[in-house]
Amino acid sequence: MAAGLVISAPASGVGKTTLTLALARAWRNHGLKVQCFKSGPDYIDPAFHAAATGRASVNVDSWAMDRATIDHLVARGTDADIVLAEGSMGLFDGVATRGVSGTGASADIAEMLGWPVVLVIDPSGQAQTAAAIAAGLRDYRAGVRLAGVVLNRVASPRHEDLVRRALNDAGIAVFGALPRHAEISLPKRHLGLVQAEEQAEIGKLIDEAARFVAEHVDLDAVLGSAASWSPQPSANALNVTPPGQRIALARDAAFSFVYPHMLEAWRAAGAEISTFSPLADEVPDANADVCWLPGGYPELHAGKIAANARFRSGLRAFVETRTVHGECGGYMVMGNALTDADGVRHEMTGLLGLETSFAKRRMHLGYRLATLAAPMPGHQAGARLRGHEFHYSTILAQPDTPLAVVHDATGAVIAETGSQRGRATGTFFHLIAEDR
Missing domain, CATH: 3.40.50.300 (P-loop containing nucleotide triphosphate hydrolases)
Structure with a gap:
């Protein structure tokens, strides 16, 4: 015991x-x-x-x-x-x-x-x-x-x-x-x-x-x-549907913020996860049916990401036939551009129209409850997702179709709705759980 x-x-x-x-x-x-x-x-x-x-x-x-x-x-x-x-x-x-x-x-x-x-x-x-x-x-x-x-x-x-x-x-x-x-x-x-x-x-x-x-x-x-x-007996596994059967997961110093229980739940449900490094100019596994870009510190590596043409073109080719989802930093990299803390604008992958800036830092912190207006990998339209947002970026443009109606923990509607364009989706919040 x-x-x-x-x-x-x-x-x-x-x-x-x-x-x-x-x-x-x-x-x-x-x-x-x-x-x-x-x-x-x-x-x-x-x-x-x-x-x-x-x-x-x-x-x-x-x-x-x-x-x-x-x-x-x-x-x-x-x-x-x-x-x-x-x-x-x-x-x-x-x-x-x-x-x-x-x-x-x-x-x-x-x-x-x-x-x-x-x-x-x-x-x-x-x-x-x-x-x-x-x-x-x-x-x-x-x-x-x-x-x-x-x-x-x-x-x-x-x-x-x-x-x-x-x-x-x-x-x-x-x-x-x-x-x-x-x-x-x-x-x-x-x-x-x-x-x-x-x-x-x-x-x-x-x-x-x-x-x-x-x-x-x-x-x-x-x-x-x-x-x-002694733990209470629980026959219930996590209420998590993997975003795909074969998941290409970005994983390096710029893309690492993903909750361990989510990865465990995906694997427990039978999903296979292969990792790749955008910072090493790698591309998603060609056999994957979905690509997931976690959060991290893209603002510290924006110049390198912008210079990695193989990664950027590979991600654009991937989304032509399969889904790509990004959380927070991953969402920013899916956008058109990211301006770093020094005011330098770096071109990102362009899967979405999002533009963000760290030149004028503003903290966004708190729990988020999102009701999906459109499907995203692993979740249907109408699903209620609970997550957490923590970043210092400012939205300069978010022109695509909103992915969700997002509330903070007080019930107030917030502007960080996420985006959806074709097979590309992204959110500023990191997913923790879906309401049962």
Whole structure:
């Protein structure tokens, strides 16, 4: 029987990912089987989890997924000794309007699965107030149980003592305190951490984090605070129809944002996936019946994509007889042009009329509920798709037929409708699940 914990914090940027990776690797080094999950729609962290544990990690999301889907996904942790779910943002942060089984908050997953929460607290600029914050989080929602806290970025032994005493007075366990240690910081980019596959030294970084955390955190106490857990039986597989039988998937540093559970669901349904690299000027597999361009960082590689004539002409030839779909960055590459942060306009593939610009950055972030006005690969017109949008591009032109009516989590209609032209479709949101 596995034991489960949620790693969360009062806010983003406090050190959840670093602590999750360090605990996972430290326990793995001690011979334990560790299974990680990511609560929420972050598509970068699962690859770091896999690097730390040697086991694939997937997202669980209470806004986009029903309980049966979540149960199905977490069942992969049945044979693990310890299951760690890394939260997103602050513990109770979600959207204002409830989705399928919650608001997307990490607390939803903690309550739903009965996993206690380990809080990462950064007491920089604070002392006793850090205990007040932890106590407030402990008492905010009755169904969420606090196991204890790990202090991060502690300034000095005196600082640690002040905070520990206050937490002890509040009846909150302190599992450890991490002094400031910049060497274990993970590189960041404008959409989050630099991807795991881009970092040649990721194994060494995780090992260093594990060593550091093991020196300053009581690993046995953290492990002992986890709740014994057996997954709820779920006969339902994911409600996902593959976009095709043979899928050509773009995969490289510019095209990598795809949820692991989606790829697993496609394969489980019998689909075959072949990968190709637009950055290496490769073309989709000639035997594929659909091409899928995930999101990523096309804005960082726009000049190279524009110069790769073989890829661009190959994609245009592919769409003459078979379907092509793009998500976010992939959608932008399917358009006419992309203007980079320096104001340089790069010609893209022209499958759609979309033009986007990063010269004037504007953040687009949030859950999306789309009702398809036209079919897209794997989904019929009228389907209700749940996803998440996160990018900094501005639409200069979106002249094609709208693919969907898209609402944000409050129910407001948004302008990022996606596009459809012939066999080409694209969306700004990354698909998480279809409503059953």
